[in-house]
Amino acid sequence: MTELLSSDQMRAFEKVAISQGAVTGLDLMERAGQGVVDTVLAHWPALSKGAQEALVLCGPGNNGGDGFVIARLLRDAGWAVRVHLWGDPADLPPDAKVNFDRWSEADKVLSLDPESVFTGPRPALFIDAVFGIGLSRPLPDAVAQVLNVAGMKAWKSSHEIKRIAVDCPSGLDLDTGLIPTDMGAVEKAGSAWPATLNTAHLTVTFHAPKLGHYLALGPTLCGELRVVDIGLRGAAREQHMVGHDPDPQRVRLAEPKFCGRHVTRLWLRSAMGKPNLTGHKFNFGHVAVFAGGVGRGGAGRLAARAALRSGAGLVTVICPPAALIENACQLNAIMLRALKPDQPLSDVADHRVSAFCLGPGMGVSDRTRALVGEVLERRAGDHDLDDPVVVLDADALGSFAQDPQRLFDRTHPRVILTPHEGEFERLFPDLSGAARAKMSKVDAVRRAAARAGCIVLLKGGDTVIADPQGGAAVHAASYGREAPWLATAGAGDVLAGLIAGLAAPFNSASLFCVAELAAYLHVEAARRFGPGLIAEDLPEELPKVFRDLGL
C-alpha cells in the first residue's frame, strides 16, 4: 500500500536527505521540474511532436522554484514560454532564486495578475506552480482571479488548454484537502463548491502522494494524479504494510494503487481468513446480525447477506419475535432467531459467535442501547483477540447520541464504529465536519478512535479508518475508482455486514486490515456493477469481485 504524507512529513524527508548529503535542494528541484515535464509529455504525446506555447505561473516559494525549472526545460525544448511571478524575486528562497536567475538570464519574468496573464496569447499548457505544500492562508486575490474558472474564459477555446498543477492546484491545503477561505473557515466537500478554483487536468506530485490529494476536495481539484520519484529515500517501504497493522506514525492509502496487481491478491489473501484452510463452517466464523422490528428488517438482512457472501461460515439474524415471520419469508441460507425483551442473549447466540453487527434498522431506543451494552460486555477472557468482533453502525451509534461516553466506556479494541458524517457528528461533535477547519479528516478520526478506544471508520467518498494508537488509512473512491452511485440507501448496512463477515473467521487479519479490505471491496463491487446499483446488488456482486481479483 502507498503512504500518504502530510506536508510536515514531506519537509522532513527532504531535510533528512539534504542533511545526510544524499542530495541537494537544487537537485530535488531540478528532478521535480524534469519530472513534471516528462510526465506531461508522456501524458499527451502529441505535445512532444511540436513545441508550442506554455504559460508558467510561479509563486514565492519552492513551488515557484519548480516552475522556473519547468519553464527553462520547456524553453530548451523549443517552446515559447511566458513566466509570471507572484511576489518579489528578492524574497525567493535560495534554490528558487537560483532557478529564477537561470531563467532571467535570457528571458523576462512578468507579474502575476489577471491583466498581465490574460492579455497574452492562449497557451497550450497552463502550469500552476504558485503554491504547494507551503500554502498557509487563503489565496491572494490576484492569484485566485488568475486561477479561477472565469479567468480562463478570457481566452477563446480555453477548454483546449491543458492545466497542470505542480504538486497540487494552488489553494488546495495538502493536509486537509480543503480550501482555506477568507472567513478562516473552509469550503467543505459536498457543501459550497469552490467556484473560484479551476480544476487541473493533471497534478504531478513528488516522492509520495499527500493527504490532501485524497481527502475532501483534493481528487476533484487535482484531475489525474501522478507521483514522480525525485530520489528521496524510503519510497518503497509501503510494500511492508500489506496485511500488517498500521504504523501509528503513518497514514496509508487502503488501495494497492501504486504497487501493482499481484499486491492486491496478496493483500486479499493475507486479510481474508480462508486461504488454505480445510476447516468446517465454524472455522470460518459465525456472524450474528441484529435486525429491526416489523417492517424494518431490510437493513439488517442486507448486512447479513453481505456477511455471508464475504466469507463467514454461518450468519444468524436476530430479531424481535414479532418480526420472525417477516424475516423467515426473506431468508434461506441465513439463520434466524427471535430474542424476547427479557431473554438473555446467550439463548440465541452462543460462544461460537465470532462477530456481531448491530445498528442497521434497529431503531434509536433504550432497547438498542441495552443490546449494544450486552454485546460489548460479552468478552472472552484475558486476551482481547478472543473477544468477538463488534461492528456498530447506524442506530447502534445513534442510540448513544445523548451520552456518547456511555458507549466509549464499554467499547474495546475488537469494536469498530462505522458512522457516516451525521452519525460521527452526534458522537464526536467537536470533531465533526463543521468543526474541522484546520484539522484533517484523518486527524479527526484518529482522535475519535483514541477517545472511543476502538477502531473508527468514517464513511464517504474519502473513507478514513483509524485505531486508538493513531494508525490510520484512507480509502478513497477517486482517481479512476469513483463510485458515486454507492451513495444509495442501505449501502452502509452492507459495509457493516461485510466487515463482520470478513472479520469472523478465526484466522482473519486484524480488524483494522479487515476494515480497509471491506472498504476496498465495497467500492470494487459498486464499480463492477456500475450505475443503477442498489444496495441489494452489492453482496451479489462480491463473488465476481473475488473472482476478478484472483481469489
Ligand SMILES: NC(=O)C1=CN([C@@H]2O[C@H](COP(=O)(O)OP(=O)(O)OC[C@H]3O[C@@H](n4cnc5c(N)ncnc54)[C@H](O)[C@@H]3O)[C@@H](O)[C@H]2O)[C@@H](O)CC1
Ligand atoms: N519538500 C521537498 O522535498 C521538495 C519540494 N519541492 C517543491 O517545493 C514546494 C514547497 O515549497 P515551500 O515550502 O517553499 O512552499 P510553497 O512554495 O508552497 O509556498 C511557500 C511560500 O508561499 C508563502 N505563502 C503561503 N501561502 C500564501 C498565501 N496564501 N498568500 C501569500 N503567500 C503565501 C509562504 O509565506 C512562502 O513564502 C513543494 O510544494 C514542491 O513543489 C520540490 O522542489 C521537490 C522537493
Ligand SMILES: Nc1ncnc2c1ncn2[C@@H]1O[C@H](COP(=O)(O)OP(=O)(O)O)[C@@H](O)[C@H]1O
Ligand atoms: N461519493 C461517494 N463515493 C463512493 N462511496 C460513497 C460516496 N458517498 C458515500 N459513499 C459510501 O456509501 C455508503 C453510504 O453509507 P451510509 O451513509 O451509512 O448509508 P445507509 O445508512 O443508507 O446505508 C458508505 O459506505 C460510503 O462510504
Ligand SMILES: [K+]
Ligand atoms: K501548485
